[in-house]
Amino acid sequence: MPHKVISLISVGRHPQSGRSRRADQDSRAVELGLKLAGTDLDVVHAGNSEEPVLRQYAGMGLPKVTVLEQTESADALPALSSYLKAQQADIVLTGVRAESGESSGMMPYLLSEQLGWPIVARVADIVEIKDGEAQVLLALPRGQRRQVTVKLPFIASVDNAAQAARQSAFGPGLRAKMATQSGSTEDDSVRVNWSEAPAKARPKRLKVVKAKTAADRFKAATAKPQGGSGKVMKNETAQEKAQAIFDLLIEEKVIR
Amino acid sequence: MVIDWLPSILIVVLLLLGVIGMLRRASLWRAGQPEKVNIVAGLMAMPGRYLKDLHHVVERDKYMSRTHVATGGGFVLSMVLVLVVHVFKVEEQIVAWALLGALLLMLVGAFFVFKRRLNPPERLSKGPWMRLPKSLITFAVTFIVLTLPAAGILPEGTGGVALIAVLSIGVIIGLGELLFGMGWGGPMKHAFAGALHLAFHRRPERFGGGRSTGLKPANLDGDVLGVAKPSDFKWNQLLGFDACVQCGKCQAMCPAFAAGQPLNPKKLIQDMVVGLAGGSDANYAGSPYPGKEIGQAKGSPNEIITAGLVSQETLWSCTTCRACVEECPMMIEHVDAIVDMRRFLTMEKGETPNKGSEVLENIIATDNPGGYAPGSRTNWAADQNLAVMKDKKEVDVLFWVSDGAFDMRSQRILRAFVKLMKAAKVDVAILGDEERDSGDVARRLGDDATFQSLAKRNLATLGQYKFNKIVTTDPHAYHCLRNEYADFDKDGALAGVEVLHHTTFLNRLVQSGALKLDAFKGGKVTYHDPCYLGRYNGEYEAPRDLLRSLGIEIAEMERSGFRSRCCGGGGGAPITDIPGERRIADMRMEDASATGAELVAVGCQQCTAMLEGVVEPRPEVKDISEILVDQLIEEVH
DSSP states (O other): OOOOEEEEOOEEEOTTTOOEEEOHHHHHHHHHHHHHHGGGOEEEEEEOTTOTHHHHHHTTTOSEEEEEEOOTTBOHHHHHHHHHHHHTOSEEEEESSOSSTTOOSOHHHHHHHHHTOOEEEEEEEEEEEETTEEEEEEEOGGGOEEEEEEESSEEEEEOTTSOOOOOOOHHHHHHOEEEEEEOOOOBOHHHHTOOOOOOOOOOOOOOOOOOOSHHHHHHHHHSOOOOOSOOOOSSSOHHHHHHHHHHHHHHTTSOO | OHHHHHHHHHHHHHHHHHHHHHHHHHHHHTTSBOOOOOHHHHHHHHHHIIIIIIHHHHTTSHHHHHHHIIIIIHHHHHHHHHIIIIISOOOOHHHHHHHHHHHHHHHHHHHHHHHHHHSOOTTSOOTHHHHHHHHHHHHHHHHHHHHTTTTTSSOTTTTHHHHHHHHHHHHHHHHIIIIIHHHTTSTTHHHHHHHHHHHTOSOGGGTTSOOOOSOOOOOTTSSSSSOSSGGGSBHHHHHHHHTOOOOOHHHHHOHHHHTTOSOOHHHHHHHHHHHHHOEEGGGOOSOOSTTOOTTOOEEOTTSOTTTTTSOHHHHHTOOOOOHHHHHOTTOOOHHHHHHHHHHIIIIIIOOOTTTHHHHHHHHHHHSSTTOOOGGGTTGGGTTTOOEEHHHHOEEEEEEEOOGGGGOHHHHHHHHHHHHHHHHTTOOEEEOGGGOOOOSHHHHHTTOHHHHHHHHHHHHHHHTTSEEEEEEESOHHHHHIIIIIGGGGOTTOTTTTOEEEEHHHHHHHHHHTTSSOBOOOOSSOEEEOOOTTTTTTTOOOHHHHHHHHHTTOOBOOOSSOGGGOOOOSOSTTHHHHOOOOSSOHHHHHHHHHHHTTOSEEEESOHHHHHHHHTSOSSSOEEEEHHHHHHHTBOOOOO
């Protein structure tokens, strides 16, 4: 039985020009979806069906794009979660974070919370789907991968390490159907209170190069950072583990 | 006696069969898309186009032009007279003598065709073309003998039945080639298709010394964008393919072929013929695409071309240098066809190879192929104190900077040109960050949608300001602005504006005395003609005049002027980067080194980049504006 794969897409933003474009990670999610489901892939956007960027996604060879029609200020979450529930999706692919809007990276987590499905974050590839389970490769820093097995249905956010999106072709994009359904009318209460401003450049930590030889410099540039202070907790109780995380967050001044 | 009538009957039968073949051939062309041509005017203009424009090209090879005049002229004349004498039986001796004269002329021509075919150069196709001189000679000799009695040289009935039988065989061989073969796809097809191709050419502006090099806009509302199948070509493009004589002059000039990339313009046109007629390339008897075997290509009018007829790499190997078009005696438009097919690959399939996809995406998102921030376009001119159109509104010269603004090597050219303009006190301004990529690369890569969008947005910007001239250092932008924007210029943003390449403009400044230059003291200098300046726009003299004004005696390369060899940088070729055995830029640098020059003068930032990419030792490469600026005599105040 073919699996129902859904890729969620958003309007991206080019880092140099600030112009709308197909978002890099979202288009990788479409690419991965096309690999898994071919043209049966359902690609879903919550927003304006007139948005020209949707044609750029469609140009990847999608016969249609499902649009949950809603205004810009509306919250995408309820519309998407009720759509996914109704469609009985097996795999839902998203980017790690959007390139515009809140860009909090929370969407896949909120969806998984609402649907009660597991989430796998930063997926590089989905190798195989068999017997209601999927073999998923997670992307770790420096090109490392971790293979995990996940039960269907699940939500996966697609990492930059996944296969780059194929070229978007103008003609098919132009001809693709925009299948519209009504989306949510609830305003995004969080976003309404936000105001957008250009980001300030973050101060960079000065890098003091201590290496004396070329070999040292090469090592410094390529070697894995040695954490040292980390510890692995396997046998402790959940209480102890949670306390350790809590302590760390306080130590790092994430929470006060 | 019946047998006496045999040759006449054969003539009529073969003529009829030939006409049937021609009608069938015409129906193949009609499978193409409609394109408006003026049928009557075209047919009226055809003899003139043949005698003047086509022969102007053939004349470059004196041997062949004389041979063709004798053979072709002799044949046309004798065919008419054969009908008069042998079918309508006009018994005037003077007509028979005229026929003999025409046949003798043809025989002499056919003899020289025969001689060329004894040891034919590699570029010529063999196969059926090898038998053509023999068929021509058979035709001429047969009809000479057949006409002798009518001319009163031999008594009627000489030789009896045996001679008539032999002559009848001669008639079948000769007319079989010349009439039957003309309609049914033999080598003589070129005469029939070629004549009609001249009459219904898609670029009639090319005749009478004109130039028409801008690509035709793609119809973005079509069911299919670009050319997928042979029947997606315009009908007169299909006709044009059929006109090919397989002389291989395109092949001899093609830089991609010479570099061992899988492109041979002649084979490409022949593959298009296979496509329009259906079948395989097994009967093709010329040079293959380098590295590809003959006999594998199959196609028909309604099959996708890149699915078995022509490989994608073949289409992406082209640098759009137009050397093949310039050289083609039949005035076939190879580059149009290649870009038409690329449009399908890019706009329908999304299969632009290598960096193509990335570059197109950058152009769409940032209006420049490098993906740089549009707001940094004018950073190069931070120290140049250049006026910006937004403030000036009205100016004499608008300097179109082009994407060289983002490239540090090209910026040296831009600065040199600005310095020269300032020295000449030119009233100049730039568009600054309002400028966008001209769309040249997008268009050559087949993305006409992006090109058209850029053209329209650039024109809207240009339309806000007043200026008399646009000057640019980039021949590619120059070509787009001058030849391709007009199709989209609904509001006349460029109406009455003179579009100039910087060498043309600088030459005017030098000639008018606005620029004072010292004599050049370096070594030997050669000049490389950029394709988009020379063949595309006919500007060969201004750059040379400029060099001469410095007292430079140009050491010309063997291939220069209209025969200049491409640097390999056009048509998005460095982006699609199809592998070959050699690099085109290396070959061009060898051409330059062969002149003993120490400096290659160029007029194009792309050529500069390509030629400077050749490993040293090699001559230095400089844009003409850089050479001039070194010799500039600055007034001291």
